[in-house]
Structures are given as structure tokens and as C-alpha cells.
Amino acid sequence: MTGLCQDRVVAVTGAGRGLGRAHALAFAAEGARVVVNDLGVALDGTRGGPESRPAAEQIAAEIRAVGGEAVAHRGDIATTDGAASLVATALDAYGRLDTLVNNAGFLRDRMLVNLDEDDWDDVVRVHLKGHFLPLKQAAAHWRAESKAGRTPRARVVNTTSGAGLLGSVGQANYAAAKAGIVALTLVAAAELAPYGVHVNALAPAARTRMTEHTFAATMAAPPGGFDAMAPENVSPLVVWLGSAAGPGVTGRVFEAEGGRITVMDGWRRGPTADRQTRLTAREAGVTALELLSRADPPLPAYGRR
Template sequence: MGICDGRTVIITGAARGLGRAYALAFAAEGANVVVNDIGTSLGGEGRDTSAADEVVAEIIAASGKAIANYEDVTDWDAAGRIVEAAIAAFGDLHVVVNNAGIVRDRMFVSATIEEWDATMHVHLRGHFCISRHAVNYWRAKQKDGRDPGARIINTTSGAGLQGSIAQAAYSTAKGGIASLTLVQAAELGRYGITANALAPSARTRMTEQAFADKMATQGADFDVMDPANIAPAVVWLGSAESRDVTGCVFELEGGKIMIEDGWREGPVVDKSARWQPEEVGAAVERLLAARTPPRKVWGS
């Protein structure tokens, strides 16, 4: 018996790296898994369905239940078909793990509009489309008197929480996903749906390229950057046991589980009257001296 017995989960970008680790872990805990991946390159080019097929074969060989799906999460109608495929194959849907993403690293002064749009498209539109279709299904269940026990698990990033040099588009998209999670949690709880986000740090195609030295931990007693380290927390968030946890952003790395404190009001100076422009500088100096210093932007 696993903590996700009988639950059905869609995982986008599930053929490699973190998505693959999530798929295997969910299946090991009894979930029915939809392995969604169109098999693009790191930058979003090309198509290759074989990687998703391999993950499904691995799950089935271990006596798990899974199907492959090659639909594009950024296409509104295709995203609907992913949800339909999960229900057709397994009779229900409980969890959406939004993991698919691309990266187009570029210093801001060299960034192009095409790279910007492509990054926003995959991360923000991709998170929206499939979750929106899933919510339609879950809301209908709730209105029919059935508790959907549903979970949305989004993927933000340290880049989205604190910024990252040469990743303006990626950081912006991931920051937007963190905000989206807060809104989903606030709006969807009434329908029996929770929404949480992850900022995972692990070895993937993306991080091996950007942080090669940090990711090279394979020979250590504990491989801190093994993507399988992230999966247990994701599986728990997808289980019935996480019903009371929503609107949270978790940073995960190795054996660490950290919950983000989020944006909150800091020091304040109140004149109780309108400020003159020449007065503002001194007030800001006081605020800067009193605040908790922010984390540095990655790479700065």
C-alpha cells in the first residue's frame, strides 16, 4: 500500500530529470501516472516521444500503472485532451504536476523578443492550460457532491524567487508561477483543490548546463543533487495526506525541505502627511537600514 494508491496524476515534462523521478515515485506509491512529454530539446525545439515511452515501460516493468501522452501543454485544446486521456485510462484525476519548462539563457541586454515569448509561453501558458482544464473537471465533481481531493503542484525556481543573472525571462516566468499558486490556493479551496509550488534544486539538463560544478555530486556518499531526492515531498503533496496544506512554496534540495516566507510588509515610515520629494531619500535610507537584507540574485 502506498500513500497515493488509486490516485491519478498527470506529470508534464515527465520523461527526464525531475519529471521522470516524480513519475517513478508516484507509481511506486500506487498512483496511476500520465507521463506527458513532447520530447523537446532544452530550448524547446524538436519532438521525440521515445523518452516518455521509456518511463512508462519502466513503471509497468515495476508493476505500476502508467500511460504516455505526447500532447503540448501550451495548446489549449491539447491540454484538455491530456485531462481527458487521464480520466479515460484511469477513471478519475486527482493531481496535476506542472513540471514542463524550457530555458533560453541570455543577458538582458542581448535577449530577444522571440526568446522572451517562448519562455513565457511554455512556463506560464503551460501551467495555465492544463490546470484550467483539470479545475473544470474537479469543480464539476464538487458541485455533484463529490470531494475531488485535488492537488495542483506547480514548479517555480530559486531564479523566480530571487532572480538569476542571464535568466531574465526564466526568472520572470517562474516568479509569475509563484504568484499564480497563491491565487489558485485562495480561489480553489472551496472546491476541494489545493495548490502549492516547488523550487527544486537538483541535477537536470537545465541545471547541469548552468551550474555544472554544483550539480556534480554523483560520487558522494549522499548524492545531494539526485532528482530522486525531490520526489518524496512531491508525492506527499499529491496525496490525500496534504489536504490542509495550500498556498505554500517549498524549496527542496537533497535532504532539505524549506518553506518560503514570501513577500510580507517590512519596515515603514509614516509622515502622516504628504511627502516632499527632497524628504524621500532620508526616509528610504531609514527603511533600508531597518529591513532584513534580501538574498542576492543568483550569479551576482
């Protein structure tokens, strides 16, 4: 490895499995000291015991076993106390925090008419609130550092999804939360730039507990050759975005899948007409149809028939 993140302190949420685990291991391999966050369930699905440590502790131990530095954090990052203790764990263990990777999440998929309020609230809470609160706590620390004359080279990598960028049938709650993360990323990038903080978002496609059953056919590992859906394929871009490299790269959204990286352009103003007067409803409709005839068609939502 290149030591791209040598001595940087990186907190990764939801790092007990899947993408989060891959990110934590990849940062450690590049010299980072890692705070491994996960809620506490062991990798075998139990909640710990004499022979079964919680997932966060297992991944931290895995990093230490190969000569890296890592500590576990088992707090709920969708609560103020849990998010604050995540930052405090980094400061207590290593005296600093350089990078926050917001990754924690889960699915409660339902078609819109069958989606109940609890499934909506639970998914939005973990994904969107679980991004906002750690970001808020880290940002407060970095702002204080900047005001004290110690301007950081801090980085935040948020996790959105193609569902949040294009929509996904059967995932209204997840798609709405992931779209909110994009907006949160844009706002944070603008607000935190004066304090030396870069904030970007990544929409990964990889095999995880969230995707291996929902998209079983496309996520399955091939019998041989390149495993495009392995979560480890996504981590190199996350590590680069979380390093001190790439000055000025902030407020951007990327897709990563296998060996492919795409910059997502997001909303941009397309065809426009200004009549310089108030329109009737019929005139507004004629104008809208004329503009649509000159606009690029939207990309289809995932799962649309």
C-alpha cells in the same frame, strides 16, 4: 513504499526526463496511476522510430514493467488543446484526476541586453503558460465535480525556481516566468480552496538537462556518497504534496535540495511609516532610507558578483 498515493490518478508534465521522470516513478511507487506527459522526443534524442519510442511512452512502459499503471500523453501543454487532452487522457484511462504536477520547461539563457524577443516568448510560454493551461483545465474539472456533490481531494504541485524567488543573472526570461508561477500558485490556492483543491509550489535544486551544463560544477555527481543533486531527492516532497495528506497545506512555496526542505516565506510587510499626509519627493526619500535602515537586506540573486 507506503502506498501514500494508492489509486490516486496523477498527471505529470515534462515527465520524460529529469525531475519529471523522477516524480512519475515516485508516484507510481506509492501506488498512483500516472499520466506521463512529454512532447514526444525519445530519450536518445530522436523523434521515434521502429526501435525508439517517445520519452513519455518509454517512462510509462518503465512504470508498467514493475507492476504500476501508467499511460503516455504527448500533447503540448502550453496549448489549450494539449492541456485539455492531458485531463481527458486521465479521465479516459482511469475515470478521474486527483493530482496535477506542472513540471515541463526548458532554458534559453542570455544576459538581459542580449535576450531577444523569441527567447523571452518561448520560455515564458512553456513555463508560465504551460502551468496556467493545465491548471485551468484541471480546475474546471474539479469545480464541476465539487458542484455535483463529489468534492475532490485534489492537489496541484507547481514548479518554480530559486531564480523566480531571488533572481538569477543571465536568466531574466526564466526568472520572470518562475516568479509568475509563484503568483499563479497563490491565486489558484485562494480561488480553488472551496472546491477541495490544494495548490503549492516547489523550487527544486537538482541535476537535469536544464542545469547540468549551466551549473556543471555544482551539479556534478560525486564519485561516492550521497548525490545531493540527484532529481530523485526532490520527488518525495512532491509526492507528499500531491497525496491526500497534509490537509490545509495550500498556497505555500517550498525549496528542496538533497535532503533539505525549506519553507519560503515570500513577500511580507517590513518596516512601515505612515506620515498621514502627502510627502514631498525629498521627504519620501528620507522616509525610504530610514525604513531600509531597519529592514533585513535582500538575499542576493544567483550569480551576482
